[in-house]
Amino acid sequence: MSTTLETRPQAAPYTIAPEARIGHVHLKVAELERSLGFWRDLIGLEVQQRIGDQAVFLSAGGYHHHIALNTWESAGGSPPGFGTTGLYHVALLYPDRPALARALKRLAEAGWPLEGASDHGVSEALYLRDPDGNGVELYRDRPRADWPMGADGKLAMCTKRLDLRALLAEAG
Numbered sequence: 001m002s003t004t005l006e007t008r009p010q011a012a013p014y015t016i017a018p019e020a021r022i023g024h025v026h027l028k029v030a031e032l033e034r035s036l037g038f039w040r041d042l043i044g045l046e047v048q049q050r051i052g053d054q055a056v057f058l059s060a061g062g063y064h065h066h067i068a069l070n071t072w073e074s075a076g077g078s079p080p081g082f083g084t085t086g087l088y089h090v091a092l093l094y095p096d097r098p099a100l101a102r103a104l105k106r107l108a109e110a111g112w113p114l115e116g117a118s119d120h121g122v123s124e125a126l127y128l129r130d131p132d133g134n135g136v137e138l139y140r141d142r143p144r145a146d147w148p149m150g151a152d153g154k155l156a157m158c159t160k161r162l163d164l165r166a167l168l169a170e171a172g
Contacts, residue, residue: 024065025090028074029132032056035069038130042110043092043103043138066092079133089127089135100124100140101171104164117162121148122155124162 029035032053039045045058048065054072057065067090080086094100104126107114115135116127125139150156 024068025087026068026070027087027090027130027132027134028077029069029071029130030074030077031131032069032071034131039067039069042106042112043136044106060092074132087134089137091125091137091139094138094140097124097140097167098170098172100126100138101167101169103138104167105171108168117164117167119158119160119162121158121160124167126162 027035032055036047036056039058040047045060045067046062047056048059048062049057055068055070057068059066094103107126107128112128114126114128116125118125118127121142123139123141125137128136128138130136148156148158
């Protein structure tokens with residue numbers, strides 16, 4: 001016998017508070033040291049706490065953690081196969097274009113491959129994978145006043161090629 005849950009129609013859909021934000025992401029990784037080589041040494045996050053060889057908590061600016069890496073269920077594991085569900089990517093928001101340019105320069109100097117680079121009108125983004133195959137987006141937002149709007153007054157995001165040479169020129 002199955003039970004069906006019924007919900008009452010609401011007058012208006014629920015909307016999360018506009019101040020809400022993503023606080024942190026936990027990633028299951030196969031090898032903690034290998035992942036630290038990416039998230040700490042290449043991306044530049046700082047270790048806030050470590051639990052032996054099982055977990056490490058990293059952040060920017062001293063927050064308790066933005067990214068947590070753990071091997072609790074994944075030590076020695078392999079990435080999920082293509083076509084499976086799971087995290088598409090985690091996105092790190094940079095404060096401005098020069099900061100994103102410096103991140104690109106670090107990736108280039110390390111020989112770390114990009115999977116893509118896009119100008120979305122509202123933002124500019126670099127796409128890559130961490131050592132465990134997790135998708136990573138490094139991006140910066142344009143000022144809201146510069147966001148593309150359609151004739152109907154609604155946001156008109158797009159996907160165009162990001163000029164990496166022009167971005168690198170801002171790395172300083």
